Amino acid sequence: DMENYQGNAVVNYTDADTSALDPNVATVELTGMLTDDYTLGSAVTTMTDGTYVLVNTRAGKPVTNAPATYGNATGLSLSGDKEDMDKASVWNITAVDGGYTIQDAEGKYMAIDSDYAAMTDEPTTLELNYGGSTWTIVGNGAYLNDFGGAKSCASGWQNAAAATDSGSQWEIYEAKAIAGENGTQITFTAVGGGVQHPHETALEV
Numbered sequence: 559d560m561e562n563y564q565g566n567a568v569v570n571y572t573d574a575d576t577s578a579l580d581p582n583v584a585t586v587e588l589t590g591m592l593t594d595d596y597t598l599g600s601a602v603t604t605m606t607d608g609t610y611v612l613v614n615t616r617a618g619k620p621v622t623n624a625p626a627t628y629g630n631a632t633g634l635s636l637s638g639d640k641e642d643m644d645k646a647s648v649w650n651i652t653a654v655d656g657g658y659t660i661q662d663a664e665g666k667y668m669a670i671d672s673d674y675a676a677m678t679d680e681p682t683t684l685e686l687n688y689g690g691s692t693w694t695i696v697g698n699g700a701y702l703n704d705f706g707g708a709k710s711c712a713s714g715w716q717n718a719a720a721a722t723d724s725g726s727q728w729e730i731y732e733a734k735a736i737a738g739e740n741g742t743q744i745t746f747t748a749v750g751g752g753v754q755h756p757h758e759t760a761l762e763v
Contacts, residue, residue: 595644595735595736596609596611596643596644596648596733596734596735596736597733597734597736598611598640598641598643598731598732598733598734599731599732599733599734600731600732601729601730601731602730602731602732603688604688605651605653605658605686605688605730606653607650607651607652607653608650608651608732609648609649609650609651609732609733609734609735610648610649610650610651610730610731610732610733611640611643611647611648611649611730611731611732611733612647612649612660612695612728612729612730613640613728613729613730613731614636614704614709614712614725614727614728615692615724615727615728615729616704616707616709616724616725616727617636617704617709617710617725618709619636619637619638619639619640619709620636620637620638620639620640620643620647621634621635621636621647621702621712622634622635622636622637622638622646622647623646623647623662623663623664623666623668623677624637624646625676625677626710626711626712627711628705628706628708628710628711628713629705629706630673631673631674631705631706631711631713631714632673632674632675632676632713633674633675633676633705633711633712633713633714634668634675634676634677634711634712634713635710635711635712636704636709636710636711636712637710640731643733645662645663646662646663648662648663648733649661649662649668649733650662650663651686654681654683655683656683657683657684657685657686658683658684658685658686659681659682659683659684660684660695662677666678666679667679667680667681667682668682668684668697669682669697670682670684670695670696670697670698670700670702670714671697671698671700671714671716672698672699672700672714672715672716673700673713673714673715673716674700674713674714675697675702675712675713675714682697683697684696684697685697686730689727692727692728692729693727693728693729693730694721694726694727694728695728697714698714698716699716700714700715700716700720701714701715701716701720701721701723701726702714702715702726702728703715703720703723703725703726704724704725704726705725707725
């Protein structure tokens with residue numbers, strides 16, 4: 559909150575959105591790089607907007623934004639370990655009308671259809687359904703599935719058995735970015751006599 563601040567301040571944040579900052583109150587300089595390191599949080603049973611890791615329970619691996627194929631299916635790679643995640647396996651989930659969008663760290667959207675899962679520039683609404691112990695992720699009636707049981711490719715499976723198939727079950731964990739040397743340094747310089755906005759958030763992170 560910079561409304562009554564006079565002077566300079568340096569703050570470290572993992573991620574920063576300065577679009578709400580009023581230049582009449584303070585100027586801001588960003589230096590450094592966003593961190594690539596995350597720590598695994600708790601498994602979730604309800605969904606709120608945030609950053610998550612999606613782990614297929616049968617494969618025991620998270621889905622990433624890297625492309626993969628299995629037979630004739632186009633999909634996304636199941637690889638790595640949930641404890642050793644990076645930007646390829648973390649997803650920003652946001653509630654929208656009719657469901658959720660799932661975005662990767664580059665801002666692309668996960669899209670799911672029959673025999674298909676990929677990243678797209680266009681927002682795609684998906685269903686996230688919690689069944690008491692695991693989640694299903696659905697697009698256009700197709701369930702994101704450990705396709706063929708290969709434990710390497712997640713693609714959409716549209717079948718009467720898909721909803722209860724073990725390959726369609728997902729655990730969703732919070733992913734928390736680690737601030738550190740690779741974080742973004744934000745330097746504020748307050749403007750003397752600046753306009754006060756007592757009910758306005760100067761910075762969202």
